Amino acid sequence: MKVIVIGCTHAGTAAVSKMAQLYKDIQITVYERNDNISFLSCGIALYVEGVVKDINGLFYSSPEKLAEMGVQTKMKHDVLSVDVNSKKVQVKNMITNEVFEDSYDKLVVTSGSWPINPNFEGRELENILLCKNFDHAKEIIEKSKNAKSVAVIGAGYIGIELIEAFEKQGKKVTIIDLESRILAKYLDKEFSDIAGNEYVGKDIKIALGEKVMKFVGDGKVAKVVTDKAEHEVDLVVLCIGFRPNTDIFRNQIDMLDNGAIIVDEYMHTSNPDVLAAGDSCAVFYNPTQKHMYIPLATNAVRMGTLAAINLVSNKIKQIGTQGTSGIKIFNQHIASTGLIEAEAKKHFDNVKSVLITENFRPEFMPSYVPVKLKLVYNADNRQILGAQLSSTADYTQTINTLSICIQNKMTVDEIAFVDQFFQPHFNKPWNLINTAGLSAE
Secondary structure (H helix, E strand, O other): OEEEEOOOOOOHHHHHHEEEEEEOOOOOEEEEOOOOEEEEHHHHHHHHHHHOOOOHEEEEOOOHHHHOOEEEEEOOOEEEEOOOOEEEEEEOOOOOOEEEEEEEEEEEEEEEEEOOOOEEEEOOEOOEEEEEHHHHHHHHHHHOOOOEEEEOOOOOOHHHHHHHHHHHHEEEEEEEEOOOOOOOOOOOOHHHHHHHHHHOOEEEEEEEOEEEEEEEEEEEEEEEOOOOOOOOOEEEEEEOEEEEEEEOOOOOOOOOOOOEOOOOOOOOOOOOEEEHHHEEEEEEEOOOOEEEEOHHHHHHHHHHHHHHHOOOOOOOOOOOOOOOOEEOOEEEEEEEEEEOOHHHHOOOOOOOEEEEEEOOOOOOOOOOEEEEEEEEEEEEEEEEEEEEEEOOOOOOHHOOOHHEEEEEEEOHHHHHHOOOOOOOOOOOOHHHHHHHHHHHO
């Protein structure tokens, strides 16, 4: 069997590694437009900050490692088009400019995503950068060496992590976002306020509710002009979001409006010989029971592995996702899963929430700190829809537990009495999850 894989970051690496392990009579060819694979872009901010000293440590595989498994990896090769009916791909060697055709029995689409890059006036100026891959990471490091003032456009996870990294490097930082709160897609106001308070007393300017209009400068960017202000900068990093790399499949396989490929629970697309995984795809989102675009590395590696397992026959179902995520902002450990309350109200008629603040272990212990936890639930059937947590203690694994609760459609009444261990070093007799469930009674 001849398999072609398009793209080789998280989902692609997971897929080809598992395929090589599972199937003996298989020919795997990977086409990757970059000159590297399996780069952990989540480590870019850590590299900028100096926590990660060697950027090469952010790679967890290589063409050489895949070759040892029998995988043929074609680097700097761009797939120009795909005909899913004839099972053929047109590929360009980006080094020689040669264009050639290849065929497959099965195609695995792990083409990933690309940063949203609006065509702002002045976008062509120097020192306006994207943040996604290895090349971007190197450029951000190099350009930031001489930058004193940095603007980050976009107050999502990547943008928030970058501004902390830049601040710790002694830069004057401005974060600009159209939303009125940072991390607005991930946190309700109670928690985004906690995150925002971490910036008090630091050289970070929060410019929220502002729409970027243009960039101004003489060759290099000098100002970001919004609908409300002008911000003087030496460097701009765009962290607005991502879109799927799926244009070559338009009108050939089913997609969401944004181009995210729709896959079934076995990672098959609407074409039986095309599978897809990772940031190029929509995922089944359990809180709403609908397909949504949630580009996370955790989703990608799971989907890629499942695409390999189900390549020949349907064996293991994808059980959906809650979009569980976490972030450390200076001293605060923050995590969330499922729907925030504001978003839940768009999908359900009767949404309620409970917010508790509880010391994470008994007060007779030498030290303890408070943990804030919010549960969002459907008041009609009592099922948990989402949860958010914040503390100076790392209690974020609680959110992983609540993710499983949402996965299994548990109610707030059930988690009030679910079995949790007690040990004074770690928690109280009534675990935080139990207490939240009891508070919803």
